[in-house]
Amino acid sequence: xxxxxxxxxxxxxxxxxxxxxxxxxxxxxxxxxxxxxxxxxxxxxxxxxxxxxxxxxxxxxxxxxxxxxxxxxxxxxxxxxxx
Numbered sequence: 709x710x711x712x713x714x715x716x717x718x719x720x721x722x723x724x725x726x727x728x729x730x731x732x733x734x735x736x737x738x739x740x741x742x743x744x745x746x747x748x749x750x751x752x753x754x755x756x757x758x759x760x761x762x763x764x765x766x767x768x769x770x771x772x773x774x775x776x777x778x779x780x781x782x783x784x785x786x787x788x789x790x791x
Contacts, residue, residue, distance in 0.1 A: 721778065721787040730780050730787070733766055738789065744771040759783070 722735040733745050750767040761783035768776050777790050 716788045716790045719787050719789050733768065733778050733787070736778060736787070741772070746771055749775065
């Protein structure tokens with residue numbers, strides 16, 4: 709099941725930090741609810757052609773019963789939920 713979101717929304721994420729900061733999401737907060745990432749289904753990186761800004765995307769299965777797409781924008785150092 710996928711929850712529909714119409715625009716990117718900045719969210720708070722608790723992430724695993726290995727050899728680099730904010731390596732992969734472990735928990736995130738949505739509408740004041742702490743949601744656990746049960747499994748990462750897919751990961752990919754996109755880079756802007758003009759601004760060369762990197763975004764690391766994660767398609768995840770979460771404890772709320774939905775699949776979500778989160779991404780970390782390296783340019784602004786923030787996490788977002790996208791639909």
